[in-house]
Amino acid sequence: MKRLIVDMDDVIADATGQFISLYERDFGIRVLRESLNHLEEAILRYVIEPGFFRKMTPNENSQEVLERLNQKYALFIVSAAMEFPLSLSEKQDWLREHFPFLTWKQIVFCGSKSIVHGDYMIDDLPHNLETFNGEKFIYTAPHNLQFDQFQRLNNWNEVAGQFL
Amino acid sequence: MKRLIVDMDDVIADATGQFISLYERDFGIRVLRESLNHLEEAILRYVIEPGFFRKMTPNENSQEVLERLNQKYALFIVSAAMEFPLSLSEKQDWLREHFPFLTWKQIVFCGSKSIVHGDYMIDDLPHNLETFNGEKFIYTAPHNLQFDQFQRLNNWNEVAGQFL
Numbered sequence: 001m002k003r004l005i006v007d008m009d010d011v012i013a014d015a016t017g018q019f020i021s022l023y024e025r026d027f028g029i030r031v032l033r034e035s036l037n038h039l040e041e042a043i044l045r046y047v048i049e050p051g052f053f054r055k056m057t058p059n060e061n062s063q064e065v066l067e068r069l070n071q072k073y074a075l076f077i078v079s080a081a082m083e084f085p086l087s088l089s090e091k092q093d094w095l096r097e098h099f100p101f102l103t104w105k106q107i108v109f110c111g112s113k114s115i116v117h118g119d120y121m122i123d124d125l126p127h128n129l130e131t132f133n134g135e136k137f138i139y140t141a142p143h144n145l146q147f148d149q150f151q152r153l154n155n156w157n158e159v160a161g162q163f164l
Numbered sequence: 165m166k167r168l169i170v171d172m173d174d175v176i177a178d179a180t181g182q183f184i185s186l187y188e189r190d191f192g193i194r195v196l197r198e199s200l201n202h203l204e205e206a207i208l209r210y211v212i213e214p215g216f217f218r219k220m221t222p223n224e225n226s227q228e229v230l231e232r233l234n235q236k237y238a239l240f241i242v243s244a245a246m247e248f249p250l251s252l253s254e255k256q257d258w259l260r261e262h263f264p265f266l267t268w269k270q271i272v273f274c275g276s277k278s279i280v281h282g283d284y285m286i287d288d289l290p291h292n293l294e295t296f297n298g299e300k301f302i303y304t305a306p307h308n309l310q311f312d313q314f315q316r317l318n319n320w321n322e323v324a325g326q327f328l
Contacts, residue, residue: 105275108272
């Protein structure tokens, strides 16, 4: 089986949507998804708020497609979660709820993704893809539209089309 | 810099000593270190006890040697911690206390270590070493004395001799 490495935030989990909701809660303004760069400092502070990672919505179709990918690939969920210590248990609980077919053996929490290797990686952040030894796919998010050096997957239907 | 991957339990942390202490607390018998196979079921139940990972003693000289290794290698601490969900925060806190020179970028919690790659791995469990792509070193523990297919490091002075 080929090894497929899939990111969490803004790939299977709608982190951008979570930022938008919290920003609206605090400032009464609903930011357009297309105009959101989630790396802006004003927004990044939300990730240290308890519940941020636990309450994210799975991205559309990610559950069904990932369950099918899990039959065909050695699937690993790799999240650069170590920067936010509180996120680890939230992310574990979130995965158990929304992706119950995954086992603990398939989960990796790290700081730098340069440590993992495999055949394919799907990630929204160019710096995670850059150090990867296999084939690289960027999953579209508002903050990565300007990067064109990777194969692009715009949604989970496209992931299915590529890998199933 | 060459990448060096170091395990936690029974490599930098004295998990075996922790098993011995808890067994003595419960049964009044101090088991000889040499006769302990920490994979026995009766002992394994201790790892789900809160505080088990937080209260371990660092192995002798591991702190000083690892701090020097951290200057010379791209050092990663990789722990197959995902099986015990409660261990993650305990392990983070433990590392921060005893190895404060490590950053969150150098920590990896996973289920299967087959996902990581690098130049050298030091681990006490043969199945972790078997899937590794680089040079493999077994760190001596009571449960691995019978394995002779790996280069062996008996203590942290020998680690220093090998890598510094």
